Amino acid sequence: MVLSGMSSIEQLEENIAFMKDFQPLNEEEFALLDKAVEIIRSVETIPCTSCKYCTEVCPKDIAIPRIFGVLNEIKIYDKEHTWIPPFGERAASNCIKCGKCEKACPQHIEIRKYLEEAVKTLE
Numbered sequence: 001m002v003l004s005g006m007s008s009i010e011q012l013e014e015n016i017a018f019m020k021d022f023q024p025l026n027e028e029e030f031a032l033l034d035k036a037v038e039i040i041r042s043v044e045t046i047p048c049t050s051c052k053y054c055t056e057v058c059p060k061d062i063a064i065p066r067i068f069g070v071l072n073e074i075k076i077y078d079k080e081h082t083w084i085p086p087f088g089e090r091a092a093s094n095c096i097k098c099g100k101c102e103k104a105c106p107q108h109i110e111i112r113k114y115l116e117e118a119v120k121t122l123e
């Protein structure tokens with residue numbers, strides 16, 4: 001699937017020109033992608049879409065989606081190969097467990113539970 005934002009006729013023409021010699025993936029490449037999907041799906045990650053509805057209501061401005069992104073990276077790769085940014089005041093340990101974020105989350109993620117995991121893993 002190709003997604004491209006276009007706001008002028010020049011951009012549209014440029015995109016069409018670029019796609020003139022488009023080569024679809026071959027069978028070997030499709031097989032490789034299938035394998036990658038299989039591996040990624042075998043790891044249970046946090047289904048956060050980074051919509052940030054939770055951070056809009058969080059009284060402590062905890063960096064919830066960013067924290068979950070790092071946790072997911074560690075789940076998929078490992079801690080050694082994951083950069084853990086300094087979350088400072090927005091770290092999981094500053095969560096007061098009010099639960100406002102969970103009411104706002106369209107994915108119904110147990111945010112407080114995963115933030116506890118983040119404290120143990122990241123801090």
Ligand code: SF4
Nearest residue numbers: 058095096098099101
């Ligand atoms: S439970 Fe924690 S992360 Fe969720 S809104 Fe309250 S303070 Fe923020």
Ligand code: SF4
Nearest residue numbers: 048049051052054105
């Ligand atoms: S509201 Fe839920 S899905 Fe959206 S960023 Fe927060 S945790 Fe992720």
